[in-house]
Amino acid sequence: MSEVLQQLINGLALGAIYALIALGYTMVYGVLRFINFAHGDVFMLGAFAGYFLSPGINKILPPQSYVGGALVLILSMIICAGLGMLIEYLAYRPLRRRPKLTVLITAIGVSLFIEYTCQHKAVFGAAPRKFPELIPDTTWHFAGLVLSMNQVIVIITTLVLLAGLRYVVNHTKVGTAMRAVSFNEQAAALMGVNINSVISFTFGLGSALAAAGGILFAMNYQSIEPLMGVQTGLKAFIAAVFGGIGNLPGAALGGIVLGVVETFAGGIPGLSNYRDGIAFAILILVLLFRPAGLLGKLQTEKV
């Protein structure tokens, strides 16, 4: 029994990170109807931003403090929001009126560009690095269960960011504009919505969440490298599709479910090396019966 509960804790902490990244995929899809494949790399850049910021922050604040950790998190989110907007401005905006397939392939190009630039010796280099411990290393033991402060922080941060995102999208002016652009870009433009700044904001917001995911992931697993976003980004994308792409609560739910399923599969002897495969097999099954994903609504294409 304690093993099942322990796996649930492990799975929730992993799923919460998937959820944060999945939100970025789903938001961009909701507004622009294309998949930003470079999103997983922004996740990686977020982790590296934290890696380089942390020694500087430690000069002002004592190392392993909650305030210092929060500061690293917020600064990395701001840096990555800027990077996300820059990527949109340089790579996607010039292609706004082109077929969606062109933008999609550009996104793959941007992703490879970031990965291989970062692997160069003069940038980060390909060798994994140890991520500094941002917060005090506290663990609780009860009834054979182990819960670490890191895991609690991951889950709490995800919940706070989700609530914040929900507020922004549903109760602010820019959120209303985002939803308007998502419904109908042209009509929104006619109503006086500045399409470019709304799209820019969407990328910034999504990238900030990816950066938060990157920091939380690095805090939990303590090693970072330029290709860390490939597998994790792919899983988060799957989570977004699983939950119903374009649907925000769906992406969060998809991330959590994927993390938990993957963790349980990983704990079964003989099946543990198929943990990724099992997660994908379940995705296929769900999509067979619910083609729009768990919470997605099927839309009829207007021809």
Add this chain to the structure above:
Amino acid sequence: MKTFCPAKTLLIFCAAALTLVGCKPADGGGSGGGTSDAPIKVGEYASLTGKEATFGISSHEGTLMAIEEINAAGGVLGRKLELLTEDTQSKAGESQTVVNKLIARDGAIAILGEVASSRSLEAAKVCQDSKTPMISPSSTNPKVTESGDYIFRVCFIDPFQGTVMANFATQTLKAKKVAVFTDVKSDYSKGLAKFFKERFVANGGTIAVELDYNGGDKDFKAQLTAIKAANPDGVFVPGYYTDAALICVQAKQLGLNVPLFGGDGWESEKLTEIGSDAVEGHYFSTHYHPDVGSELSKKFVENYRKRWNGKTPDALAACGYDSAIVLVDGIKRAGTTDGAKLREAIAATKDFQAVTGTITINPQRDATKAAVILQVKDGKFKYLETVAP
């Protein structure tokens, strides 16, 4: 507007192809002619970047130092040696490409490398097909030299290493129930796990649970939770250092407080850098330790520190060094750089004094040598015991 003209396209294509052919260097085929006193070209492929970068770098530093020392002493057969090094980026598929290039384009007469068995296996096929002798410094999977009669190694093999660790678990750790946690992506890890299990069971122990991971994974908590639930006396992790360090960290986080132990894949300063206090007290087997060894080995440690800014050589550096001196000894005895004759000379290596011990190449083209067991203590690797073959 624009029309497609097949003839024109074909013309451009042909021109491009011609340019590519023209790029081939003039000395492309000039391998072991021996008439000139041009340097003898020795190819080396190593994981200088990527996941197993510290392995490749250590091994390369050892090899390069050996070549430099030989050249300083006048070279071999009256000619200098030239080491051509290619990076495999710790990636699958890359070794084959770079070794092909070393042999076909650069004209290397012999190939040295790699550390990781999966990548040595890839290159072994290329070397065997082109009848170019290859010496792996530290790939321990038995399949590597089974690739053909041109493939050698200067280290022990996994059946021996697995046996050593199984006996260590039974005798020194007094473990009865052990969990095995294997990297299914690596031939090295799978081989080592298999031989460990066979001997450990023969010693009267039981395998508590067997779990797998994919090299490069970051999350091991799922598997480690299952291992903890099986309540073993120890966990055998025959993987490479990055994964091993993360496994130690997460095992500690989950409160799995039993000894973890592995093979020579653990030996890297990255293990203690990433693992810090979580790897303390754990064990692994390897080829050599700078504190114990012959006069030759002491001299090697001294020279290595001088050459590489005070860095202490690890086992992979020593194996890298040995691979080069065994090759040069072969060239000396063969009296030529001709592939077939060189192969026979290397195969006849007997009681050769090397840094990691006395090397005799057996009929399976493997070196028979002792292993050492080390323990991580205060961020350093402490010598524990030597196990003879």
